[in-house]
Amino acid sequence: MDEAVPAACTAGGHGIERPGLRLRHWRAWLTPQRADALERQLSAEVPWKQEAITLYGRRHLLPRLTCWMADPGCGYRYSGLENVLEPWSPAAEQLRRELEALTGWRFNSLLLNRYRDGRDAMGWHADDEPELDPAAPIASLSLGAPRDFRLRPGSSPRASGPLPAGYTPSAPAVAAAATGSNPCVPFNLELAHGDLLLMQPPTQLWWQHAVPRRLRVQRQRLNLTFRVVRQNR
Ligand SMILES: O=C(O)CCC(=O)C(=O)O
Structure with missing residues (x-):
């Protein structure tokens, strides 16, 4: 799978590797001025909604606002929601072009x-639909x-084949026994204004990853995940 990621992906940024994990983190990929302008523009131009999911017969509002933008036919179900697709907004379209130039991938869904504020959060999951x-x-x-931005091992039901070398799943007993030399312990990345994180196969x-609640945080945060959906399946 790895060889499918174009070489452009490896330019710049800081590589983070663990068994079964490959990330590249660019701190301040956007200048503070550009990041400020984008935050303002996206806050205003995106049709934000608070979606609800039903779990065990009870309806729960998601603890954050969301929006999906995608090319026609590139939507998919997420957290049990059949998402309403919005067209690409001007700021999102511009970012998509820049990320395509950086990575060589044509992202068709966002x-x-x-x-x-810090009361809004995202639970543990993998983007493995x-x-x-x-x-x-x-x-x-x-x-x-x-x-x-927290990360922890947690093999997905869709993973098949042998475990990556050195990989230990996050069974509670394993996590408790983890020592400093175990590369498969949960860890944290702070994602700040203008940072870019590339999560590679x-x-x-x-x-799995999560954005936990942080009650001391009083300001908003926007996060945009650009994805490639398989079409015509
Ligand atoms: O807000 C983030 O950094 C993570 C978002 C996320 O996990 C997702 O979009 O699946």
Whole structure:
């Protein structure tokens, strides 16, 4: 899978590798001025909605605002929601072009999340829906308040084949016994204003991520994840 990621992906940024995980993190990929302008523009031009999901018969509002933008036919179900697709907004379209130049991938789908303050959050999950192209990276751009982005091993039901060398799944007993030399322990990345994180295959098969609540955070954060959905399946 790895060889499908064009060489452009490896230019710049800081590589983070663990068994089954490949990330590249660009701190301040956008200048503060550009990041400020984009945060303002996206806050105003995106049709943000607070979606609800039903779990065990009870309806729960998601603790964040969201919007999906995608090319026609490139939507997919997420958290059990059949998403309403919006057309690409001007700012999102411009970013898509820049990320295409950086990575060589044509992103055809974008999830935008707006964390209104530190009470808004995202639970543990992997972006491993069958509609997503497993060979493509996910490009995640953050704007606004810095927030913790947590990662932990957690093999997905869609992972098949042998475990990556050195990989230990996050069974509670294993996590408790983890020592400093175990590369498969949960870890944290702070994602700040203008940062770009590229999550490369096979990360979504073997690791989960979350944005936990942080009550001290009073400002909003926007996050944009650019994805490649397989068409005509
Ligand atoms: O807000 C973030 O950094 C993560 C968003 C995320 O996990 C997702 O869009 O699947």
